[in-house]
Amino acid sequence: xxxxxxxxxxxxxxxxxxxxxxxxxxxxxxxxxxxxxxxxxxxxxxxxxxxxxxxxxxxxxxxxxxxxxxxxxxxxxxxxxxxxxxxxxxxxxxxxxxxxxxxxxxxxxxxxxxxxxxxxxxxxxxxxxxxxxxxxxxxxxxxxxxxxxxxxxxxxxxxxxxxxxxxxxxxxxxxxxxxxxxxxxxxxxxxxxxxxxxxxxxxxxxxxxxxxxxxxxxxxxxxxxxxxxxxxxxxxxxxxxxxxxxxxxxxxxxxxxxxxxxxxxxxxxxxxxxxxxxxxxxxxxxxxxxxxxxx
Amino acid sequence: xxxxxxxxxxxxxxxxxxxxxxxxxxxxxxxxxxxxxxxxxxxxxxxxxxxxxxxxxxxxxxxxxxxxxxxxxxxxxxxxxxxxxxxxxxxxxxxxxxxxxxxxxxxxxxxxxxxxxxxxxxxxxxxxxxxxxxxxxxxxxxxxxxxxxxxxxxxxxxxxxxxxxxxxxxxxxxxxxxxxxxxxxxxxxxxxxxxxxxxxxxxxxxxxxxxxxxxxxxxxxxxxxxxxxxxxxxxxxxxxxxxxxxxxxxxx
Numbered sequence: 001x002x003x004x005x006x007x008x009x010x011x012x013x014x015x016x017x018x019x020x021x022x023x024x025x026x027x028x029x030x031x032x033x034x035x036x037x038x039x040x041x042x043x044x045x046x047x048x049x050x051x052x053x054x055x056x057x058x059x060x061x062x063x064x065x066x067x068x069x070x071x072x073x074x075x076x077x078x079x080x081x082x083x084x085x086x087x088x089x090x091x092x093x094x095x096x097x098x099x100x101x102x103x104x105x106x107x108x109x110x111x112x113x114x115x116x117x118x119x120x121x122x123x124x125x126x127x128x129x130x131x132x133x134x135x136x137x138x139x140x141x142x143x144x145x146x147x148x149x150x151x152x153x154x155x156x157x158x159x160x161x162x163x164x165x166x167x168x169x170x171x172x173x174x175x176x177x178x179x180x181x182x183x184x185x186x187x188x189x190x191x192x193x194x195x196x197x198x199x200x201x202x203x204x205x206x207x208x209x210x211x212x213x214x215x216x217x218x219x220x221x222x223x224x225x226x227x228x229x230x231x232x233x234x235x236x237x238x239x240x241x242x243x244x245x246x247x248x249x250x251x252x253x254x255x256x257x258x259x260x261x262x263x264x265x266x267x268x269x270x271x272x273x274x275x276x277x278x279x280x281x282x283x284x285x286x287x288x289x290x291x292x293x294x295x
Numbered sequence: 296x297x298x299x300x301x302x303x304x305x306x307x308x309x310x311x312x313x314x315x316x317x318x319x320x321x322x323x324x325x326x327x328x329x330x331x332x333x334x335x336x337x338x339x340x341x342x343x344x345x346x347x348x349x350x351x352x353x354x355x356x357x358x359x360x361x362x363x364x365x366x367x368x369x370x371x372x373x374x375x376x377x378x379x380x381x382x383x384x385x386x387x388x389x390x391x392x393x394x395x396x397x398x399x400x401x402x403x404x405x406x407x408x409x410x411x412x413x414x415x416x417x418x419x420x421x422x423x424x425x426x427x428x429x430x431x432x433x434x435x436x437x438x439x440x441x442x443x444x445x446x447x448x449x450x451x452x453x454x455x456x457x458x459x460x461x462x463x464x465x466x467x468x469x470x471x472x473x474x475x476x477x478x479x480x481x482x483x484x485x486x487x488x489x490x491x492x493x494x495x496x497x498x499x500x501x502x503x504x505x506x507x508x509x510x511x512x513x514x515x516x517x518x519x520x521x522x523x524x525x526x527x528x529x530x531x532x533x534x535x536x537x538x539x540x541x542x543x544x545x546x547x
Contacts, residue, residue: 001417059411059431066390066408073298076414077389130383130494131420188493189420191358196488196502197313197370199362204369207323207354210347213425217413281491282422285356285374 001132002220003275006057011122012267014050014083015144017043018115019152021090025112028158032101040094042155044087047115051083075128079121086114119148126274133183134278139176146172147238147267154242154260159251163243166263170239173270177231184279184289194284203287218280219288230273238266299385303400306472307438308378308499309458310481314506315465318355318371322457322466326353326375326436329456334441335406339429350427352376352436353457370505373466375457376423376436377490377498378402384415384424384435392433400472400499401440406432420494443468471499 020043024031031039058064068084070077090111096102123144126135146169153162191201242259249255283289330352331338340349353375361367378395382402385393392408393415395401404415404424409432416424416433424435439455442448452459458466469478478501481487487501533541 057412059413059426060409061411063390063392063408063410066392067410067412068389069391070389073386074389076387076412080389125387125414128387129417131418189491193491193493195358195360195370195372196490196504197358197360198504199360199367201358201360203356204359205357207356207374208351212348213350213416213428214422216348217416217426218422280417281420281494285422 001275001278001280002217003272004057006053008268008271008275010050010054010057011144012050012147012264012271013046013053014048015119015122015148016151016155016264016267017046017048017050018086018119019148019150020155021047021086021115021152022112022149023152023156023158023161025090025093025108025110025115027103027105027108028156028161030103032097032103034098036094036097039156040090040098043090044094047083047087075121075124079118079125082114082118082121086111086118089114116145116148119144130187131281132278133187133189133281134180135274136187137176137179137183139172139179143169143172143176143270147270151263151267154256154263157251157256159246159256162259163246166239166243170235173235173238180277187281189281189284191284191287194281203285206286214282215286219283219286220276227273227277230269234266234269234273236266237262238270239263241266299380299382299395300397303380303396303472304398305470306378306380306400306499307443307469308400308471308478308501309375309438309455310467310469310471310478310487310501310503311373312465312467312485312503313370313372314503315463316355316371316373317463317465318357319462320355321460321462322373323351323353323355325456325460327351329439329442330434330437334437335404336427336430336432336434338434339427341428348428350425350434352423352425352434354422365508368505368508373457374421374423374490375500376402376438377421377496377500378436378438380497380499381495383418383420383494383496387414387418389414401438402435403437403440404433404435406430409433420491420496421498438468471501 024039024043055061055064067077067080071081089107093104093107093111096104120141123141127137127140130136146165150162150165150169153165195201241262245255245259279289327338338350340347353373356372356374358370358372359367360370378400382395385395385402389412390408390410392405394403394405396403411426411431411433413426416426424433427434442455443453445453454468458468467478467481469476471478473479482501485503487503489498490502
């Protein structure tokens with residue numbers, strides 16, 4: 001799949017932003033006044049900034065408001081509802097904490113659960129797609145949620161939780177990669193099932209000499225040769241370096257900033273790989289995924 | 296709503312004969328011609344004199360298939376929207392722009408509601424949906440819904456443009472929900488198949504596999520080839536001047 005920068009930035013940043021809102025909602029830490037203002041500013045900048053970035057991905061932005069209509073069937077519509085609900089509830093919670101010094105705990109809990117639900121609905125947009133077997137597995141929502149919680153714990157200064165969650169995130173990411181490498185063969189789509197022709201089938205001639213929307217968007221091949229190196233880089237930046245920095249230097253400001261930046265950079269690399277490595281079955285009609293034969 | 300109908304009264308669709316298709320791309324041109332001038336946003340092209348690309352609702356791929364024994368064969372393979380019963384492109388749509396009609400099963404996009412997120416194109420295993428790069432909305436085969444019910448057209452033209460134009464008669468249009476229709480009988484007779492059945496989309500469009508080859512053996516391999524005796528090597532072991540030349544060249 002084509003790794004569109006807008007979508008990668010959206011899912012990485014807003015994931016961390018909603019993760020931070022999750023911890024603030026449950027009162028880890030309970031903050032008021034100026035401290036609360038700074039925390040919520042960071043959380044909203046990440047969450048809303050990410051959502052705005054996703055809006056740039058649309059071909060016909062004026063109809064974006066219609067995406068609230070199909071929550072019964074569409075995960076993308078559910079995501080839109082969850083995001084707005086989470087931002088409104090947490091906005092009220094934040095306003096009470098910042099301006100009135102009052103913490104209404106149940107309001108925060110509802111906002112926290114809605115924040116995490118937003119991340120879950122985002123992940124299900126990808127995990128529901130049978131056409132992209134690498135995404136169509138339980139590890140996909142698991143790693144979106146783990147990344148969001150780990151980022152949120154880091155940003156909210158819950159160092160012990162962050163250390164555990166980052167290790168969990170590393171394990172889930174490895175699980176997603178190992179399982180993901182087998183998913184295409186497991187799904188069973190081959191050039192033979194795509195064409196239903198007998199014998200060993202190969203593409204003889206493409207429908208056209210140039211590229212098209214489908215080959216740009218879904219038959220993206222660049223970068224796969226560096227996939228193994230990028231996986232190591234992603235794990236190092238996302239888990240190993242932040243964990244090491246926090247364990248060696250302790251929970252002080254400078255090490256924490258290094259850990260947060262390294263972690264977010266690692267999540268971006270991991271999210272880039274999530275797209276660049278994903279194989280869409282339509283590639284079979286364009287002669288791609290030849291090495292992914294079942295059996 | 297983008298919920299799928301529990302059933303449709305009719306299942307209008309295409310039957311594509313892979314035995315007959317000659318790969319001329321006339322259906323591609325007819326499709327683009329009709330659909331760029333009629334319903335919805337035109338099908339744009341980008342950079343036509345440089346690195347051309349453009350929106351098409353119907354494309355012809357060509358595949359080579361190599362059987363266990365004998366020669367490989369080429370199959371031209373037209374592909375457009377299959378108007379699936381379990382269309383995954385419909386249920387993922389967040390705006391309600393994608394829908395499947397209850398009355399005839401045609402899957403359509405309401406361009407006035409489409410926000411161009413592209414998720415339906417991701418959900419389709421067949422590559423049947425393409426986002427128009429000029430209009431920013433999703434385009435797909437409409438089964439020429441603006442032809443098949445169009446009483447302003449002569450009756451013989453009330454079928455999809457691709458079917459009407461096919462010079463080989465490789466494309467058939469009809470109601471696949473009616474077991475007595477001509478297309479349903481054709482599918483039963485020729486053993487029509489679903490594409491990618493493992494994806495669980497239950498496509499309406501059916502593909503008729505190429506018929507088996509006849510029994511004449513491949514050139515140069517069998518007794519039935521009338522030219523074979525003339526093509527056999529004349530002298531296995533050359534004698535005389537040629538024999539001397541052959542041996543001399545071997546020694547060099």
